[in-house]
Every structure is written in C-alpha cells, then in structure tokens.
Amino acid sequence: MLKQARRCLAAGDAKGEFVREQKNFRRLGCAECAQGCALDFDFTMALQPIVDIRERRVYSHEALVRGIGNKPAGWVFEHVNDENRYQFDQTCRVKAIELASRLNLDTFLNINFLPTAVYRPELCIRTTLEAAERFGFPAERIIFEFTEVDRVDDADHLQSIVNYYRHLGFKTAIDDFGAGYSGLNMLADTPVDIVKLDMALIRDIDKDRTRQAILRGVSRICAELGTTLIAEGVETAEELKVLQDEGVELIQGFYFSKPIYEGAGEVSETLYL
Numbered sequence: 001m002l003k004q005a006r007r008c009l010a011a012g013d014a015k016g017e018f019v020r021e022q023k024n025f026r027r028l029g030c031a032e033c034a035q036g037c038a039l040d041f042d043f044t045m046a047l048q049p050i051v052d053i054r055e056r057r058v059y060s061h062e063a064l065v066r067g068i069g070n071k072p073a074g075w076v077f078e079h080v081n082d083e084n085r086y087q088f089d090q091t092c093r094v095k096a097i098e099l100a101s102r103l104n105l106d107t108f109l110n111i112n113f114l115p116t117a118v119y120r121p122e123l124c125i126r127t128t129l130e131a132a133e134r135f136g137f138p139a140e141r142i143i144f145e146f147t148e149v150d151r152v153d154d155a156d157h158l159q160s161i162v163n164y165y166r167h168l169g170f171k172t173a174i175d176d177f178g179a180g181y182s183g184l185n186m187l188a189d190t191p192v193d194i195v196k197l198d199m200a201l202i203r204d205i206d207k208d209r210t211r212q213a214i215l216r217g218v219s220r221i222c223a224e225l226g227t228t229l230i231a232e233g234v235e236t237a238e239e240l241k242v243l244q245d246e247g248v249e250l251i252q253g254f255y256f257s258k259p260i261y262e263g264a265g266e267v268s269e270t271l272y273l
C-alpha cells in the first residue's frame with residue numbers, strides 16, 4: 001500500500017488533484033511543516049482495545065493522548081493552540097505509530113486527527129506514511145478517526161481530506177457519532193468505512209427504549225451503507241448484551257479495558273457473553 005500511496009501522492013501532485021486553495025491554512029501549516037518546529041511540551045499515548053465480540057479478539061487499539069507520567073488528556077490539550085495545532089496533530093500520528101510498532105501490535109491502530117489541523121491532505125499525510133515505513137507498521141492497518149468540533153463551515157474541506165485518505169487505502173471513521181456535529185448530515189456528506197456510536201447513546205441503553213430505538217436505526221443505516229459500526233464507552237455486561245443482540249460486533253469501553261498507558265492490555269476471555 002505504501003508504494004501505491006506514494007504513486008498516488010506523486011500523481012496527485014502532478015495533476016494538482018486534491019489540491020484546494022486553503023490560503024490561510026496553507027500558509028500557517030506548511031510554514032510550520034517546513035521549519036519542522038518542535039513542540040515545547042512532551043506527551044505520549046495510551047491504547048484502548050476495540051474488541052471484536054464475534055471473533056473474540058482485539059480488532060484494533062485506539063491511541064489516546066496522555067501527558068508523561070499518565071497525566072490526563074486534558075493536560076495535553078491545554079498546551080495545544082492555533083500556533084502548534086498542526087505540529088501536534090502530526091506528532092500524535094508519529095507517536096501512535098511508534099508505540100504500536102514498539103508493542104508489536106498485530107491489530108488495527110485507530111488514530112484521532114483534527115480536520116482543522118490538516119491544510120493540504122496530500123502533504124499532511126506524508127509524515128504518517130514515513131512514520132509507518134520507518135517504524136515498520138503497515139499503513140493499511142491505520143484507521144483515522146475524525147470529528148468536527150469547531151468548524152462546521154467547511155464541510156468541503158473535511159470531505160476532501162476523508163476522500164483522499166480513503167483513496168490512499170486508509171480506513172476512516174466518524175468519531176462520537178450522534179454527539180456534537182458528528183451527526184447524520186456528516187454521514188450523508190462524507191462516506192466512511194466506520195461509524196463510532198457515541199458513548200452518550202450507549203450509557204444505560206439496557207434500561208432505555210429510546211436509545212435502543214436509535215441503536216436499531218443507526219445499525220440499519222450502517223448495514224445498508226456497508227459501514228462498520230463500533231460502540232464506544234461500553235461499561236457494563238447489560239449494555240454489551242443489548243449491543244450484541246442488535247448485531248454490533250465491535251465494542252470499545254471500560255467493560256473490556258481502560259486505556260493502558262503506553263501499553264496494549266489484554267482482554268479477559270471471561271468478559272465475553
């Protein structure tokens with residue numbers, strides 16, 4: 001895939017394909033990129049398994065930022081601002097891939113990215129491809145999760161990024177589906193491989209007929225679209241039972257495992273229903 005991706009990059013450059021005029025963003029992003037400016041704070045990753053309950057194995061691990069010494073993600077994000085957002089996004093990818101490689105992960109790797117930190121998709125993906133190559137982690141096992149939290153006015157920009165990543169062979173996922181701006185209109189405008197159902201729709205779903213109805217609806221939409229559904233934030237066996245009965249096969253949440261600081265964690269066989 002790497003070779004194919006590189007060919008696509010070259011072809012894209014030559015044809016000017018996917019290159020969109022994003023003057024303000026491009027100026028900031030590429031200048032930082034060229035200077036290779038380092039972040040003035042350090043951080044690392046925790047990994048949380050996403051479990052395939054049908055196959056009874058770990059399907060993927062989501063990389064989640066942590067401060068050194070397992071400081072919470074909030075501590076890290078306090079250090080991110082408009083000036084370093086691009087560098088931070090790129091560094092997140094490299095750190096996630098480096099950790100996955102160090103732990104010899106044989107699963108997929110979910111990486112969160114900030115659409116607002118990607119200026120020109122064809123340039124901003126290079127660091128990721130190079131990290132995959134350098135650390136020997138197969139790029140085709142990377143899943144990019146995205147959510148739009150702060151810029152709803154540029155749906156075209158988001159679509160161009162997601163389409164480009166898919167074009168290169170990466171899997172893409174809408175994160176926190178059903179929360180904030182990650183809703184049905186995003187799914188309608190931006191075809192993806194995976195939808196991650198937000199934890200607020202999962203919480204106490206076993207006691208809540210409304211949430212069960214929403215789950216059935218989303219599940220049916222995903223089945224019709226050929227989109228994979230992941231349930232996030234599953235905490236109890238009762239919640240898992242509802243999801244399993246509805247045919248959801250990929251589960252993430254404290255029920256199976258909390259994020260493990262710089263580790264991959266194990267899922268106990270006794271937790272499957």
Ligand SMILES: [Ca+2]
Nearest residue numbers: 062112145175
């Ligand atoms: Ca996520």
